[in-house]
Structure formats: structure tokens, C-alpha cells
Amino acid sequence: MGFITLLVTRDQMKLRKILDDKSFKILPETKVAVVMPVYNEDVTRIFAGLQTIYESLQKTGQLEHFTFFILSDSDQAEQGRQEELAWKKICETVRGFGRIFYRCRKIRIHKKSGNIADFFRRWGAQYQYMIPLDADSLMSGRVLFDMVRVMEARPDVGILQTAPKGINRKSLGSRMNQFASYLYGPIFLAGSHFWQLDKSGS
Numbered sequence: 001m002g003f004i005t006l007l008v009t010r011d012q013m014k015l016r017k018i019l020d021d022k023s024f025k026i027l028p029e030t031k032v033a034v035v036m037p038v039y040n041e042d043v044t045r046i047f048a049g050l051q052t053i054y055e056s057l058q059k060t061g062q063l064e065h066f067t068f069f070i071l072s073d074s075d076q077a078e079q080g081r082q083e084e085l086a087w088k089k090i091c092e093t094v095r096g097f098g099r100i101f102y103r104c105r106k107i108r109i110h111k112k113s114g115n116i117a118d119f120f121r122r123w124g125a126q127y128q129y130m131i132p133l134d135a136d137s138l139m140s141g142r143v144l145f146d147m148v149r150v151m152e153a154r155p156d157v158g159i160l161q162t163a164p165k166g167i168n169r170k171s172l173g174s175r176m177n178q179f180a181s182y183l184y185g186p187i188f189l190a191g192s193h194f195w196q197l198d199k200s201g202s
Helices: 002-008 015-020 043-060 077-094 111-126 141-153 172-199
Strands: 032-038 066-072 100-104 129-132
Touching (some): 032 043, 043 077, 043 141
């Protein structure tokens, strides 16, 4: 059904049609929290990815709507020190002080989900939307901005997700998975949207 949908139909329920209206802008007061919970993960990878996302978003001219949070639950002293140094370095590099924040929880309840829940309780009221990232996530600034545009235009949407795709995989199995995600991903999403209607947008 996904193949047929992409081939022959123009489904009016698609959220993607909102992006075709280039005149639609998000409200000036709209604030978005981009949160990345981490736990004893590769510090270089975390902050290299974050810097790439930040600089890509900067190029869109929409950076003022977004604030980044690294929410660490790392329980090794050296790991925490390296994360803090890397946070300081990225802030100096992209002039991100006041827009990129780092916090290491001392009471690590319920792992990453608990970390995000704690963020909601403390700071969630300051933001209209939240975009969670994994420690190895990589997303373009245009995609981040377009997701917010869709949410602004469709306040009835509760959860909006992008389709994950592997990049720069090395092993045979992961290369096959990466290829499959690019080849079959759009068809799968269109099929999911066809069957689930307004419970699944594409």
C-alpha cells in the first residue's frame, strides 16, 4: 500500500504538504528545547554530532528559537569531567554560551527516561516543543525547523517523528541495514500512514 500511495495518490492528510507552503513561519515567541540524554558514551562523538546539528541550524537563520541541553547521567568522574570540558569547548567554538547547556544529574533515577522527566518538571514550562536526540543522532537544521513548522500548523499532532536512517556504517550487516532504510523507508512510512490515517502522519 505504501508503494501504491507514493505512485498514484495525493493524500490530503499528509503532514508533508504543510512544508510546501514556504510562506508559513513559526511564531517569534516559539521556543524549542533540543535535549540529548547521555550515559557514559563517547564524548567526542556526542559533541561532534551536536556541533554539526547546531551549525546546520545556525545556517537556517532560525537558531533563536532553539535551546540545546546535554542531560548527563554519567557516573564516572573522568567521564563527567571530559563531558564538561567538551561542553565548554563547543560553546567557545560556536559562541553557544546561553544557548547550549550541560547538566550532570547526581541522583540518577529511572535512567534516561527519568532524566528527561526531570527536565520537564524543572524547565519544561519554558518551551512549547521538545526534540529529543540520542547520543549518536545527527539531524539537519532544516529538518529541525520543518518539524517545528509542522507542529505549529497542526497543534492536534501529539508526537512527530522523523524516519531514522543509518549513515557511514562500516560492517556488512549495518551497511545492508543502511541501504534498506534508504530504499524501503519511504514506502514503509507511506504504508503506515495509509493504514493508520490520522494516527500516523508522513
